Amino acid sequence: MPLGAESKSSGIWNEVVEKCERRLVSWKSQYLSFGGRLTLINSVLDSMPTYMMSIFPIPDGVINRLDAIRRNFLWEGNSDTKKFHLVKWDKLIGSKQKGGLGVRNLKIQNQSLMMKWLWRLASSEHALWKELIKQKYEMEDHWSTKMVTSTYGTSIWRAIRNFWPKLRENCSIKIGNGMKVSFWEDSWLEQGSLKTLFPDIYILNQQQKDIVAEVWSNQGWNLSFRRPLNDWEIQRLVDFFGILEQFKGTSTSQDGLFWNHNCNGNFSVKEAYKKFNSFTHQVTGWPWKLIWKVKIPPKVSCFTWLLAKQAVLTQENLMKRGIHLSPRCFLCGEEAETVNHLFLHCRITNILWSIFINWKDLFWVMPRNIVQALKIWSSFAYISGHKERWKIIPTCIWWSVWKERNLRCFQNKSNSIQKMKLNCLVLFHFWCKQEYMEDLESVMNALGTL
DNA sequence: TCTCGCCCCGTCGGTAGAAG
C-alpha cells in the first residue's frame, strides 16, 4: 500500500484499475449470461478496490474509470462491438429492494470504509495507531481529533477526518460511567447538547467544563449556580430537568458512541453503506421480492427486472433509439410491439396466460403494465396449493414469449401455438423440478400442485 | 515547524457527437 504517495493523485489507483481489467480478460473469453456477469460484478469486481478504498479517498476520475469497466462488461460482455446500455447506470446502483441491481456505489463504499477508522478511533482503547494519531493531531474531545489544518505531509488522516461530522450526525452517545462525556458540550441526549438547548442556564452554571460523572450522583443532579435564580428563570429550569429525566443513571461500563441505524449500536461498514446509499431513487412499491426472491434462474430474474423497467429491446424501444424495423408485434402481427403489448395484451400471449387462468378458474383482468401484473398475480397466490410455484408463472410465460419472439425475429422460424403452450409448460415443469428437488414426473404433476 | 502564495491537477457543467 503506497502510504507515502500523494493520495490524491490517480496514479496510485492504476494498479487497481489494471487488476480489474486483467480479471475481465479471462471472464470475457467465456460465454456468460447477463445474470452471470452481474453476479461477478457484485461479488468480485466490486470488492477489488476495497483494500485501497479503506484508507484513501477515491478520486472521482477513478470511480468513473471503474464504472466504465463495470458498465461495459455488464452490458456488452464478451462481445467486441458496442451494445445497447438499456438502463442508465445510476439506476443500477442501489439495492435490489429499491429497484437497482445491487451494484456497489464506490463513493459511498469508500466513505463507509473510511468512517470505520473514525469509529475505531472513538471506540477502541489502547491501540498503538490510535495513540499515534492522538499525539499527532490532538483530540478535539473524547471522540475525534481536531480538524486537520496543516498543509504539509500526506493528507490521509485529513481525508478521513473530513467524514467525522457525517458520522457524528448518525451516532449518539451512550453513557456508561460518565467519565468521558462533557455534561454541557457533548450532545448525549436526543435533543442535542445542553449548551445549545439551554444557553441561558449554561451561563449561570458553575460547572461548565464538568463531565457527566461529576455532575451526577446517585441522589440526582448536583448543579450549582452563580446566583439564586429569578422567578422567570424557574420555568426554564423545569424544562431543563424535564429533558434530563431521560437519563437513566450511570453504570460501570465505558462511555461509547452508539450507531443509530441498527439495534446493537455497533457501526459496521455494511450498515453505513446501507444508510448513506438510501437516497438514491426511492421507488415505492417496487416488487423486488417477486423479481429476485422467486425460484428461477438468475438470468431470468434479470430479464424480469428489465421487463419491469420497461427496458427490454422490443421494436418500440428500438424505434425510440432510432432503429426502424417492422413495427408490428412478431406474435400477432397486428399491433405495435410495446413491452406491455408483447407480454400482457397480445392475443397470442394471452393464450399462454389462459392456460393457468383457466386451470384455476381465475377471474383475471389483464393489468396495464408489468409491475402491476406481477403484484396482482402474486395476490392470487392464496388460491394456489403452492404459493412459491404460483409466483414463477408470470416469469415463465414472459421468458417463453421472449424466446419465441426472438426465434421469429432472428431466425425466421416460428412455433405453432400448440408448441408454444407446450414449451411454456415444459419450462414451468423444469423450473419446479430444478428448484424443489422433488419428483415431478410429468408436466401435469407440476400443474397439479398449484 | 509554520505561513504564504503560486500553480497544478482534478472536478464540474455544458455541449456536441457517436452508437447500438
Place this chain on the structure above:
DNA sequence: CTTCTACCGACGGGGCGAGA
C-alpha cells in the same frame, strides 16, 4: 431515444517551494 464519451474552459483545493 437513451446512454456513454470526449472535449473545453472555468474554478478551486491543496501540494509544494520559499522564506522565516
